[in-house]
Each structure stands twice: as C-alpha cells, then as structure tokens.
Amino acid sequence: MPTKEEVGRRVRMARFRRDMTLKEVATRSGMSATHISEIERGKTSPTIGALQRIASALDERPAHFVEERDAPLAVLTRKDDRTKVFVCDEEGHVHNIERINADPPWATLRIVKGGGNPGERAVRPPEPGELVMLAMKGMVRVTVGDNSAVLREGDTIQFPLETGYTVETLGEENSEVIGIGAYPARRGW
Numbered sequence: 001m002p003t004k005e006e007v008g009r010r011v012r013m014a015r016f017r018r019d020m021t022l023k024e025v026a027t028r029s030g031m032s033a034t035h036i037s038e039i040e041r042g043k044t045s046p047t048i049g050a051l052q053r054i055a056s057a058l059d060e061r062p063a064h065f066v067e068e069r070d071a072p073l074a075v076l077t078r079k080d081d082r083t084k085v086f087v088c089d090e091e092g093h094v095h096n097i098e099r100i101n102a103d104p105p106w107a108t109l110r111i112v113k114g115g116g117n118p119g120e121r122a123v124r125p126p127e128p129g130e131l132v133m134l135a136m137k138g139m140v141r142v143t144v145g146d147n148s149a150v151l152r153e154g155d156t157i158q159f160p161l162e163t164g165y166t167v168e169t170l171g172e173e174n175s176e177v178i179g180i181g182a183y184p185a186r187r188g189w
Contacts, residue, residue, distance in 0.1 A: 005042030012040040019184040028057035075102040090123040115176040116169035126164040129183040138175035141168045
C-alpha cells in the first residue's frame with residue numbers, strides 16, 4: 001500500500017487534473033477543506049469512508065488512490081498500438097476516431113485523428129476543456145457557437161469546448177484532421 005504522502009499526492013493530482021479548489025472538493029464530498037488539505041499534504045491518512053467521498057467528488061475510482069502500482073511517468077504509444085474507437089455524435093452519426101496517444105490516469109491531453117467524406121458532418125456536445133484542430137487533408141468547416149471558419153490543409157483553429165462544435169467536410173475530397181484536446185476531467189473515449 002502506498003504511503004500517506006503518496007495517497008495525498010494522488011488526491012492532489014486528481015484535484016488539479018479536474019481544476020478544482022479544496023473548497024469545491026470539500027463541498028462535493030461533505031468534508032472540511034482543512035481535512036482534505038491535511039490528506040493532500042500527507043499529514044493524515046484518510047479513512048476508507050473519507051477516501052470514497054473524496055473519490056466521488058473527484059469522479060475517480062477510490063482504488064486509484066491506494067493501488068500499489070501507479071501509472072508510469074512517461075507512456076510511449078507506437079503507431080501500430082494506436083486505439084481505434086467509434087464515437088456517436090449528437091445527431092446519432094457514428095465516426096471512426098484513432099487515438100494517437102495513450103490514456104494514463106494522470107493525462108489531461110488527448111490527441112485524436114479523424115476525418116470525413118465529402119458532405120459528412122460531426123456534431124460534438126459541450127464539455128469542459130479546449131481543442132486545437134489541425135486540418136491535415138481536404139477542407140473542413142468548423143462551427144463553434146455563432147462563429148464558423150473554413151480550414152484548409154495546414155490550418156489550425158483553437159476553441160473552448162463549453163458550447164460544443166460542428167465539423168463538416170467541404171469540397172470533393174475526404175478530410176483528415178488532428179485534434180489536440182485539453183480536458184480537466186478524463187473522458188471515456
């Protein structure tokens with residue numbers, strides 16, 4: 001079992017990944033900010049109940065804080081080991097997405113590759129975070145709220161994800177885009 005200092009470090013890192021203050025975690029967990037701070041600084045060991053409440057407030061598995069093996073500090077993903085997933089958009093259309101990087105528990109960045117056929121569009125729901133999109137091939141229209149921009153090969157656009165967005169492939173050529181997202185909370189894909 002990890003030391004109380006290591007448990008505290010894991011709690012603090014989970015809180016930072018979710019961009020939460022001690023007060024926010026305290027409110028969501030029903031605990032005092034002082035007690036959570038003592039846990040984070042390794043001054044006290046949390047009870048099982050306290051750890052469960054903190055984990056719930058941070059949307060994390062309780063076991064993450066006490067597992068003997070922690071994630072490595074660096075994770076290599078070989079080209080042949082990339083994960084391909086299917087994602088359903090807001091309109092019910094299924095899109096094939098390739099995960100470029102690994103998904104260690106401490107990660108807040110995600111790099112994906114996707115694309116579309118001419119006329120195809122993907123509508124993504126709002127969520128916390130931000131995205132940089134790089135057009136690798138073809139031409140796409142990216143719409144965020146009332147703003148719309150056309151990206152051609154090599155162009156980028158950066159925007160917050162709080163309002164959701166739409167990507168549409170324009171012209172006669174298939175599109176390919178790379179998305180680099182920063183997310184305060186981990187997602188399932």
